[in-house]
Amino acid sequence: xxxxxxxxxxxxxxxxxxxxxxxxxxxxxxxxxxxxxxxxxxxxxxxxxxxxxxxxxxxxxxxxxxxxxxxxxxxxxxxxxxxxxxxxxxxxxxxxxxxxxxxxxxxxxxxxxxxxxxxxxxxxxxxxxxxxxxxxxxxxxxxxxxxxxxxxxxxxxxxxxxxxxxxxxxxxxxxxxxxxxxxxxxxxxxxxxxxxxxxxxxxxxxxxxxxxxxxxxxxxxxxxxxxxxxxxxxxxxxxxxxxxxxxxxxxxxxxxxxxxxxxxxxxxxxxxxxxxxxxxxxxxxxxxxxxxxxxxxxxxxxxxxxxxxxxxxxxxxxxxxxxxxxxxxxxxx
Amino acid sequence: xxxxxxxxxxxxxxxxxxxxxxxxxxxxxxxxxxxxxxxxxxxxxxxxxxxxxxxxxxxxxxxxxxxxxxxxxxxxxxxxxxxxxxxxxxxxxxxxxxxxxxxxxxxxxxxxxxxxxxxxxxxxxxxxxxxxxxxxxxxxxxxxxxxxxxxxxxxxxxxxxxxxxxxxxxxxxxxxxxxxxxxxxxxxxxxxxxxxxxxxxxxxxxxxxxxxxxxxxxxxxxxxxxxxxxxxxxxxxxxxxxxxxxxxxxxxxxxxxxxxxxxxxxx
Numbered sequence: 001x002x003x004x005x006x007x008x009x010x011x012x013x014x015x016x017x018x019x020x021x022x023x024x025x026x027x028x029x030x031x032x033x034x035x036x037x038x039x040x041x042x043x044x045x046x047x048x049x050x051x052x053x054x055x056x057x058x059x060x061x062x063x064x065x066x067x068x069x070x071x072x073x074x075x076x077x078x079x080x081x082x083x084x085x086x087x088x089x090x091x092x093x094x095x096x097x098x099x100x101x102x103x104x105x106x107x108x109x110x111x112x113x114x115x116x117x118x119x120x121x122x123x124x125x126x127x128x129x130x131x132x133x134x135x136x137x138x139x140x141x142x143x144x145x146x147x148x149x150x151x152x153x154x155x156x157x158x159x160x161x162x163x164x165x166x167x168x169x170x171x172x173x174x175x176x177x178x179x180x181x182x183x184x185x186x187x188x189x190x191x192x193x194x195x196x197x198x199x200x201x202x203x204x205x206x207x208x209x210x211x212x213x214x215x216x217x218x219x220x221x222x223x224x225x226x227x228x229x230x231x232x233x234x235x236x237x238x239x240x241x242x243x244x245x246x247x248x249x250x251x252x253x254x255x256x257x258x259x260x261x262x263x264x265x266x267x268x269x270x271x272x273x274x275x276x277x278x279x280x281x282x283x284x285x286x287x288x289x290x291x292x293x294x295x296x297x298x299x300x301x302x303x304x305x306x307x308x309x310x311x312x313x314x315x316x317x318x319x320x321x322x323x324x325x326x327x328x329x330x331x332x333x
Numbered sequence: 334x335x336x337x338x339x340x341x342x343x344x345x346x347x348x349x350x351x352x353x354x355x356x357x358x359x360x361x362x363x364x365x366x367x368x369x370x371x372x373x374x375x376x377x378x379x380x381x382x383x384x385x386x387x388x389x390x391x392x393x394x395x396x397x398x399x400x401x402x403x404x405x406x407x408x409x410x411x412x413x414x415x416x417x418x419x420x421x422x423x424x425x426x427x428x429x430x431x432x433x434x435x436x437x438x439x440x441x442x443x444x445x446x447x448x449x450x451x452x453x454x455x456x457x458x459x460x461x462x463x464x465x466x467x468x469x470x471x472x473x474x475x476x477x478x479x480x481x482x483x484x485x486x487x488x489x490x491x492x493x494x495x496x497x498x499x500x501x502x503x504x505x506x507x508x509x510x511x512x513x514x515x516x517x518x519x520x521x522x523x524x525x526x527x528x529x530x531x532x533x534x535x536x537x538x539x540x541x542x543x544x545x546x547x548x549x550x551x552x553x554x555x556x557x558x559x560x561x562x563x564x565x566x567x568x569x570x571x572x573x574x575x576x577x578x579x580x581x582x583x584x585x586x587x588x589x590x591x592x593x594x595x596x597x598x599x600x
Contacts, residue, residue: 070446072600092356096348096448106439108364110372122360123447125346135346 021048023176023206024069028078031064031230038064041078042232044225046208051198053217053238054210055324056227062210063103065227066180069208070100082176096124099174103181103210105165109154113145113164116153117171124172135171142197143167158185166194170201177201179209183216195220214320218242224320226327233327241323247291248316249298251284255308260284263301269293281311349448357449358456365461378469381423386416386474387481394485401487408486409495409564412478416502417557418538420470421509425530428462428510432517432595433526442600451596455518459588463510467503475499491566498564501577505556508584509534515591518598546572553580 024046031039039061046052056062067073069080071091080087082094107116117136125132140146143163148156156164162185169177182198183191191213198207198220211217217224217238224241226234234241253260257275260282264270269290276283288294299313369375393408432455435441444454475495482490509530516526537554549555555576562573 067442067600072442072445074599092352092448092450095446096350098446100446102439102443102446104439106443108440110368119360119364120447121346122349122363123357123449124349126349127346131345 022046023048024080024082024208026065026069026078026080029065029068029075029080030077031061031068031073032076037230039068039075040230042227042230044080044232044235046206047223048206049202049204050223051202051207051221052209052223052225053221054208054225054227055212055214055217056210057328058212060227061230062227063180064230066100066178066208066210069178070095070098096172097175099169099172099177101162101165101169101177101179101182103184105161105168107153107161107164107168110152112150112152113140113156113167114149116164117168120168121171139167139171142170144193159187159190162186162194163190166197170197174205177205177207177209179207181211182209183211183213191216214324218320226324228328234323238320242318242320247288249286249288249294250312250314250316251286251299251302251310252278252281252312253284253302253308253310254281256305257282259305260302260308263305264298267293267297267301270298285316354450354452356453357444357447358453361444361449361453361457362460365457366464369461369465375465375469378423378427378465379473382420382470382474383477385419386412386470387477389415390478391481391485394481405482405486405488405490406565408478408482409490409498410561412475413498413502413560413564414557416471416474417505417560418534420466420502420506421534422531423470424462424466424506424509425513425527425534427466428458428513429517429523429527429530431458431462432514433520433523436517436521436598436600439600441598445600451598452592455514455588455592455595458514459511459591462514463507466506466510471499471503471506491564494566495564498560501556501560501563504577504580504584505553505560508553508556508580508587511584511587511591515587515594518591518595550575551579552576553583556580 022045024044026042026044028041028043029039030037030041042061042065044065054062054065064073068075069082069087071087071094074088083097085094087094108119111119114136117139118132121132121135125135136149137146140149143166145160145163145167148160153161153164162182166179166182169179177198179198183194186194195216198209201207221238224234224236224238225232261273261275264273264284264286267288269288270286271289272287274285276285286294286298288298299310302308302310390408390412393411394404396404396407399407432441435444441454445451479490479492479495512533513526513530516529520526537552541549541552541554550572553576555573559573559576562570567573
């Protein structure tokens with residue numbers, strides 16, 4: 001059963017007014033297209049000044065969720081608030097504080113990059129032409145498009161369009177950047193540049209971005225939300241997700257392997273042991289059923305064995321790919 | 334302090350807080366007008382209408398076999414009837430993709446991700462295309478027609494009556510601009526937009542003489558004829574006001590429908 005959230009409808013945050021935490025708060029957000037459930041009641045919270053990676057396989061519903069947050073679609077059920085404002089009722093006020101990059105950004109191709117940014121900036125600002133020009137120049141420099149600023153967009157490559165997409169999303173110095181696959185069309189250098197830009201904005205902006213590139217998420221995100229078949233299967237700080245599998249331990253040793261194995265097998269809570277020879281050492285992966293017992297006795301029992309030197313020990317450290325695949329496969333079953 | 338607030342302090346740029354239905358309207362109108370007047374579109378359209386309207390009327394004016402009054406009548410009727418019909422077709426053909434094209438390409442979704450109201454998006458297109466067509470397809474050709482008439486017609490033109498007639502044709506142009514934009518807001522493809530728009534004009538041309546007058550009066554099909562009657566200072570007749578009133582009301586209703594329909598669009 002979904003919780004009904006009472007909206008605090010206070011109008012758009014004025015300049016100087018502190019925006020409410022969290023920046024995004026969705027409760028039971030649902031979207032169906034005919035009989036197809038694109039989003040199945042997701043609960044999502046994005047804290048202020050965080051970088052949140054929004055992961056999921058193709059068709060998981062990431063873009064749908066993003067469009068609902070921006071008011072580009074209407075939820076079938078549930079609610080979403082951004083800065084404490086309702087995503088449907090207050091969409092215009094919300095969009096004044098948001099920068100958005102679409103998955104496949106499209107612009108008016110007869111305009112140049114500079115004209116596109118001027119057009120975008122005028123939705124947010126008025127003021128001296130020099131000041132607008134300075135903002136545009138600064139943004140062009142941020143994405144490395146200074147030398148292509150006055151060329152029509154119709155001649156731009158996919159990567160250049162993506163850079164322009166990031167530039168137009170950032171032109172208003174938004175409080176929230178929503179990026180749908182920001183690095184998908186970029187080469188490795190372009191990807192690194194985008195990640196650098198995102199990291200540089202961490203202090204001043206909240207970033208919510210969808211991606212398939214798990215390495216990028218691991219590098220820059222402090223929170224991860226994983227969507228699969230329209231359902232949110234995980235949402236947690238990245239460190240928590242990668243904190244390790246508390247039922248599997250990794251131990252590297254030199255010496256009498258058989259003696260160590262015998263010692264481990266005396267414990268009833270040891271379920272399985274696998275070993276791999278590794279540069280003259282033995283790497284053991286031990287799965288257990290009692291985490292507490294393993295923490296206190298596993299290493300001790302091996303060290304108590306004659307002729308064994310342990311060079312490393314700890315809970316198995318996961319990477320995001322492991323976590324992602326576990327969650328998505330588990331959910332798909 | 335929000336990022337926007339920090340930027341406001343550091344920069345002389347002033348944040349825009351236009352909410353409601355006018356959000357983003359000025360910027361969008363400027364962009365849409367730019368597509369008319371900052372590209373070759375305006376002179377291509379002007380050239381087409383000068384050739385079509387003024388070229389045709391020049392040929393009529395140079396017909397030496399007609400009596401002076403009949404010649405004036407024929408030239409004026411030709412300008413207004415051809416104008417009311419051909420500009421309508423030109424409008425539909427030219428702007429059939431104005432909304433649908435943006436929905437297909439994704440630029441509408443991009444614009445709507447900015448602080449822009451749905452109504453502003455529709456109104457910007459209505460304003461820019463109305464101004465574009467009224468100026469290039471009607472106003473300038475009408476001025477050229479007056480100059481032509483001064484030099485080529487044996488009887489002077491009644492400028493006031495002719496201006497009233499041009500205003501009636503302008504209403505017809507506005508109706509077809511609104512109809513085409515409204516259809517674009519309603520349908521996902523160009524086919525229905527062009528088909529319904531052109532179909533409506535052609536059906537009117539083929540059948541307005543066959544259908545009973547009371548039926549035809551309640552359509553925009555007679556606007557060219559009504560304009561002709563104004564230009565030739567025909568005696569006052571309430572019947573000729575009916576197509577004007579009906580078209581004006583239909584135009585307002587179509588604007589409402591267009592804004593309502595685009596407001597429900599999902600991107």
